[in-house]
Amino acid sequence: MNDKKNRKIDPFIDGAIPPEFISESIRKHSAKTNIGGHSLFLGQVREDKKGDTEVEAIHFTAYKEMAINKLAILREEIFSKHELVCIHLYHSLGKVKKGEICLFVFTSSKHRKTAMEACEELVERIKKELPIWGKEIYNNQSYHWKENK
Known part of the structure; x- marks a missing residue:
């Protein structure tokens, strides 16, 4: 097995994922x-x-150790199913305000369709299988635990 594929990676970033981080990730791939x-x-x-309230932010929490272990298994399954060159995944922890990025999934392959199918599957499985939770914080300071859809 390729170490790149089955290694444990901590995908968590404190706060929102900055647009500069995303663009730099994309730029680095031009050499591949x-x-x-x-x-x-x-x-x-x-x-x-x-009702009369609006979501101002989501506060994300996770069972990090379990999520990292599950992500290693999930990455291996996705690599085994799709012919990918790489997978990158980042998820916010803590407070992320409305309009900010909280999840960044990036798949690369020799062919676009493979990359697109793998990305879609990975996003759906992250939402269903990783122990990550979001608490919606409203403009009146009340909150509600968000359901993944």
């Missing part, structure tokens, strides 16, 4: 000339309205 397609997913905190 065996890649023909990339697929990116950016999860952003949206301003949901619930």
